[in-house]
Amino acid sequence: MFDLTGRVAIIPGGGGAIGSALAQGLADAGAAIALVGRSKERVDQAVAKVAASGGRAVAISADATDPEEAQRAINETVGEFGRVDIIVNAIGGGAGNVLHDAQEYPGDDWDWIMELNVRSTLLPTQAAVRQMVEQGDGGRVINISSVRGQLGINAGYSAYVAAKGAIDSLTRQWATEWAKHGITVNAISPTFVDTPQVASLLGDPEFKARILSRIPLGRVGTTDDLLGAVLLFCSEASSFITGQILTIDGGLTATQ
Numbered sequence: 001m002f003d004l005t006g007r008v009a010i011i012p013g014g015g016g017a018i019g020s021a022l023a024q025g026l027a028d029a030g031a032a033i034a035l036v037g038r039s040k041e042r043v044d045q046a047v048a049k050v051a052a053s054g055g056r057a058v059a060i061s062a063d064a065t066d067p068e069e070a071q072r073a074i075n076e077t078v079g080e081f082g083r084v085d086i087i088v089n090a091i092g093g094g095a096g097n098v099l100h101d102a103q104e105y106p107g108d109d110w111d112w113i114m115e116l117n118v119r120s121t122l123l124p125t126q127a128a129v130r131q132m133v134e135q136g137d138g139g140r141v142i143n144i145s146s147v148r149g150q151l152g153i154n155a156g157y158s159a160y161v162a163a164k165g166a167i168d169s170l171t172r173q174w175a176t177e178w179a180k181h182g183i184t185v186n187a188i189s190p191t192f193v194d195t196p197q198v199a200s201l202l203g204d205p206e207f208k209a210r211i212l213s214r215i216p217l218g219r220v221g222t223t224d225d226l227l228g229a230v231l232l233f234c235s236e237a238s239s240f241i242t243g244q245i246l247t248i249d250g251g252l253t254a255t256q
């Protein structure tokens with residue numbers, strides 16, 4: 001049920017901490033993977049790791065916030081592997097770099113966070129789904145949201161919570177619109193995952209203690225913690241599941 005042999009997955013953000021770990025996991029499950037990022041070096045490194053373990057992967061350098069580049073990334077994936085079955089949207093974040101009181105949140109930082117998290121998900125997904133519709137045999141869209149789509153945090157996160165709230169809403173909207181094409185759309189919503197993006201926040205002992213005190217399982221996530229849910233949403237095992245947002249948070253949202 002979880003076998004992805006013969007499937008082609010594109011991972012915008014595939015050179016990142018979470019994207020590269022998911023690329024490895026999807027390749028191990030049998031999928032051919034296209035990894036997309038602006039830095040060719042970063043996606044090349046992730047591709048080399050997948051290839052070293054016997055997987056099939058290609059690196060594509062493109063800016064996912066540009067419609068033509070997003071379309072080119074899909075075209076190159078199809079050129080390389082013949083089709084697109086799965087898109088895992090792994091671009092986003094930035095919250096820790098732009099912490100501001102809500103009443104002072106500057107417009108340019110707001111626009112940057114929305115672009116990094118929402119536009120970078122929107123454009124590659126539109127291009128991938130146009131391809132899936134043309135293929136005519138369904139597909140899978142997996143978004144990476146955050147518990148911040150559902151929960152506030154007293155740490156200057158206005159733009160990020162708005163962006164992830166938009167991802168949650170789009171997950172439900174796309175699931176509704178694209179069901180007629182046999183395309184399912186689901187999201188994972190992690191709490192903090194031990195990655196470079198949040199290293200400085202988690203490096204503050206007071207902040208980390210406050211976060212851990214709210215997580216029943218008593219730790220933050222690892223990139224490996226995300227793989228099981230992503231494999232579920234990519235595979236036949238989830239054929240009757242769509243529009244769902246699965247929190248991966250050690251029980252954090254259960255306590256709220």
Ligand SMILES: NC(=O)c1ccc[n+]([C@@H]2O[C@H](COP(=O)([O-])OP(=O)(O)OC[C@H]3O[C@@H](n4cnc5c(N)ncnc54)[C@H](OP(=O)(O)O)[C@@H]3O)[C@@H](O)[C@H]2O)c1
Nearest residue numbers: 013015016017018037038039063064091092093146192193
């Ligand atoms: N880390 C966490 O604690 C955590 C928790 C909850 C949710 N998340 C979510 O998980 C996702 C991945 O996070 P992460 O920690 O893996 O971040 P990351 O390591 O920074 O990876 C993001 C990747 O996206 C690429 N990227 C950024 N802008 C791009 C653009 N315009 N076009 C193409 N590629 C672009 C970056 O590569 P280039 O700069 O080379 O383009 C980078 O490799 C994000 O949506 C984040 O919000 C993370």
